[in-house]
Structure formats: structure tokens, C-alpha cells
Amino acid sequence: MTHDFLIKVADVLDAIADEKEKLSSELSSLQPVLSRPTPGKRFHIFCSPHNEGARELIEEMNAALDLDVMHTTDIDRMAQCERMLVYLNARTWRSSPEGFAADVWKAFGAGVRLCVVHE
Numbered sequence: 347m348t349h350d351f352l353i354k355v356a357d358v359l360d361a362i363a364d365e366k367e368k369l370s371s372e373l374s375s376l377q378p379v380l381s382r383p384t385p386g387k388r389f390h391i392f393c394s395p396h397n398e399g400a401r402e403l404i405e406e407m408n409a410a411l412d413l414d415v416m417h418t419t420d421i422d423r424m425a426q427c428e429r430m431l432v433y434l435n436a437r438t439w440r441s442s443p444e445g446f447a448a449d450v451w452k453a454f455g456a457g458v459r460l461c462v463v464h465e
Contacts, residue, residue, distance in 0.1 A: 380413050383428055389416045391461060392427040392453070396445035400433040403463065421449060425456040435465035 383390055393400040404417045418427065430453040438446070453460060 378411055378413060380415065383416065387428050388426040389418050389423065390428050391415060391417045392421075392424045392430040392449075392458065393417050393419050393433075394421075394430065394446055394449040395419045396442040396449055397431070397433050398437040398441055399435055400431045403433055404431065421452065424449075424452060424458055427458055429459045429461040432460050432462045433465075434462065 391404060393404055401419055404415050408415055
């Protein structure tokens, strides 16, 4: 490789790093806009009590982004939710796999769409 080629590669890498920094700065300044649940729905999302970490994830997101994602863990209110959070992580199928699977099936039956998130 020639010296000039290495200088050009270094310049390209510096430019890429600058662009990444600018993009990161721009993304961090964006504030998500959250609309109310659609008519006929009371909550944005259902968090199964059998899906370890799901409720905590929504609460952490609410705090970090200054949002108010309305959520419930009450299975009897699932039909009032726009979506069900399916939080896939190392604990998803450990504590109550049958209960979580039953909640997912109930969501399908109620026409509640799934929102799949992974760790």
C-alpha cells in the first residue's frame, strides 16, 4: 500500500466517525411523540405478568424518554390494549412458560397485535 492510499483511508475513517457523532447527537435530541390509544382502546400495551422484565422495560422507557406509554398487566384488560409486549430475554421462558404462552394465545384471540422486543 502506498502512503497516499493510507492517508485517504484515514481521512475516510475520520469522516465516518464525524458523521456517526453528528447522527448520534441528532438522534438523542429527537423526542418521540406518543398519541393516545385508538378509540375503543384504553391502553397502549399489555405486559404479561408472566413475561419477566416486560413491565419494567416499559417503565424504564417512560422514564428515559419522558413518555406516558399506558400499560396494564391485568389479563382481563388485554382487549383494551393496542398491543401486547413480547419481551424476549434470557428469562422469557423460565418462570412461567405456560402462563406466558397462554397470554400470547389470548392476545391472538382478542385481536391484540404483538410488539416483539429482544434484549
